Amino acid sequence: MCAMVPSVNLRTRGVTAVTAVVLLLAACSGGGAADDGASAAPSGSATSPEPAGSPADPDAPLDANQACAAMYVDADGQGRTLEERVGAALVGASKELTGTSADEMHALAVELGRLETRVPEEFRAPVEQVRVPFLQLQEGLDLGADQEIELDIASTVEGLKAFEELC
Template sequence: MRDHRPARTRRLRAAAAPVAALLALGLAACTGTDDEAAPTPSGTPSVSVTAVPSHGPLDAAQACAAMYLTGDAPLERRVGQAIVGVSGGLTDETASNAYDVDQDLAQLQGRVPEEFSAALDKVRVPFTQLRTAIDAGTQQDVQLDVASTTEGLKEYRALC
């Protein structure tokens, strides 16, 4: 059966499929399989959670809450969904979603304690790669470094 999608879409999907699999495995590893490492449905974190202010610097507990507990879909989950979405095919919707997640990560990065910055840099790598490729018109050939995101999320979680 012949694939009638444009060549650039086929190449992006072919390049992104292994990335999506790696991300799924990596994110699963981030959440762990034992009860102690996985977040509970009640959202009980290993640090006490305070409300996350909308402006100004965050302390460590607030930085953790901002990544794992706040919003309809926590930022960590949105990171994974955005990368998996892009791996399913770069559309206006998936690109817009990835851009929105990257903007939220950038805003968070400007507010977290210094020890969280390196982890967030790693989480943002594929989003920066995608944005750069779209700006250059080379999105059909982009190879996203999802391993960096996985490592960054592990480091961030360890700080929490």
């Protein structure tokens, strides 16, 4: 990603409503999925040193439980799930696009792209939907300076809902 990012006005419809939905989804589903994954193993069973959703090979296919953990469990110890980071990045970019927020959006686009190739088939379309505004921003920045980029945040909301239903 370039160190300099052209000034881009992001015009989104219903940003407040969509933001509320994304944050609501993050608040409601983030904790529930973690609890479900934690209770899936019997209390007396042996545990692996690897956290759920992070096999030794970072490009290995994931099963459904690992796919859910990848979205809803803080596997890297940063304090936020992937779902929460997606919501925060969209809110931040809709307020003001800076070099930092553009870099974060690009990093999430890459992370979601890797996730899309690893999840079971039924999870791929929802991940693709979540990724739409991240790709739109990247394409807009690649095209050049001083243009409006309309992000399809509704696609992300629908993708997160569909992903949550699968979990």
